Amino acid sequence: MKLQVKNLYKIFGANPEKGLEAARQGMSREEIMSRYKLALGIHDVTFEVNESEILVVMGLSGSGKSTLVRCINRLIEPTAGSVMIDEVDVTRLNGRELRTLRLKKMGMVFQSFALFPHRSVLKNVEYGLEIRGVAPKIRAEQAQKAIDLVGLSGWEEYPPESLSGGMRQRVGLARALATDPDILLMDEAFSALDPLIKREMQDELLALQSRVGKTIIFITHDLDEALKLGDRIIIMKDGRVVQIGTPEEILTAPADDYVEQFVQNVDITKVLTVAKVMRKAISVTYPKDGPKTVIHKMKEEGLSRVMVVDTDRKLLGLVDVEDVLTAFKRGDKTLTQILDREVATAQPDDNVACLFPEKKYPVAVVNTENKLLGIVKRGSLLAAMADHGGKDGDR
């Protein structure tokens, strides 16, 4: 476990102790505001982030998500609770220790990019290293690596203001990566970008993450973005955590009405995985089972098609009821003649959206070793989508 936030509170205003006491006893945000003139920013937040995980914190504006991320590197001083990074409590560090931590372990990317307008792209990316006191030559090299990583080679000497929004945020990302931090804090990093660029940046972040494997805390108000990027998602409301879970858990089992409202607007096909709609596969084994066995099985299960696997359960193909009958009449002993090897396949982690173009059902679900795990029938796919509130009209 890389980072652990425990019972974190942030109360804005003078003398927050009273508000803290009240919040701990369960007083609501509004009551604390009206009685003590204190704003409850973070209300008893606890969560953990694993190494190399992307944790998305999602909520509407005012839900406390930006405050939360700033409490982690103490740009905002938490009122109570602890933030443990590699077993060190960040809230107890003194000024110098905190600076060292920010210098070595954390990088931050901002919604407004926050690039230094008086420095070139290269000098912006070098900033963290310069602060750390790295020799000019080495820091230029390291900064160059980060610039290459985000695909900005050739732009080193340009001023940030001559770059487009997407490119500016790449500079922001490179600046955060240049110091090779363990943890990346991304505060609405892509929210200011237009939708196309945003999608592109999301893809690139995922590609980048597969190479660098940082622990990322990503703040957003966009559920689609959260579902796309997050290994896990935290949904916040009024400074509290409403739900923590994988994208699928959030979608399939919204903790309350608040989460459900978010989820209703999501295109379910984008996030529903094949594993979720997969059914148990009825299969026959080649070469052991002949046409007669297959007919018997089909009758029993009421199927018109059935998957054929070898003795290791590796997928070979499928057979259709009419072909089986023909083969039976011909007196074939095996399925060799009628085996249709061109079966549509999918992996359990695939998105169900990839199944739509398929003309041939059922689709076989196989693992990386081509072993049959299950099947997806057209009917069960549509049923699953209807269950999850997908908007049929869209498709």
Place this chain on the structure above:
Amino acid sequence: MEIGKLPIGDGIEAFIDFTTTHFAFITRAMSTAIGTGLEAMVEAIMFIPIPVVILIFAAAAWLISSWRVGLGTLLGFALIWNLGLWEATMTTLALVLIATSLSTMVGIPLGIITALVSPIRRVVMPVLDFMQTMPAFVYLIPAIPFFGLGPVSAIFTTMVFAMPPAIRMTCLGIQQVPKELIEAADAFGSTASQKLFKVQIPLAAPTIMAGINQTIMLSLSMVVIAAMIGAGGLGGEVWRAIQRLWMGRGFEAGIAVVIIAMILDRTTQNIKFGKWRKE
């Protein structure tokens, strides 16, 4: 019911009497040092042939600003030379230069502290209001017991009058640095001084420069007024012209002041910072 006149004036007088008797030896020593420096400066300039000095000034204006300002400088100084006001102009320039450098040396650090420490800001801002609204002539009076009659008193009063914009604009420039950039600097673990020198001051530089420009302009106007306490230079010419009703001579000296003002203004406005400051 009658309330007697409050003894504000008496109080100030007593205070200044007290400080002069106890501290005047310091200010008098400063006076000697600055006075000697000033004299040496003017003498050094006067030692160089006038056309050479004019060419140097014109070249400097051209380099810092544009060829137009360079040409203007050339013609302006040529006119001053022609009017026979060369030495007076050089004295005034030297006074402005010294007053401005002292003002910025004190004003910019003070402005930075004022921006960063809000309790100090609450004290400094009203003092600046006071300094700027008090009629400038009033400062001339206490300057004399401290620094004696002459150019150093003039420099002191000029500083009091011309420093506020340097402090104010520095403070404003530092405060106007966007909050996100401060946050970014903090998030990367900058120390306070790294933040100041790598982010705040560079970003505030254009505003600070505008403040210095104002300081120069105010210095020039005050240096002329300070002729009343013996500053000499172009102000001295104007002052003499007033006393003797030499209308023509007064205007000639006035025109020389305007020329210097324009040259200093255009030149200092065009000092650039970094590669990408807008033209």
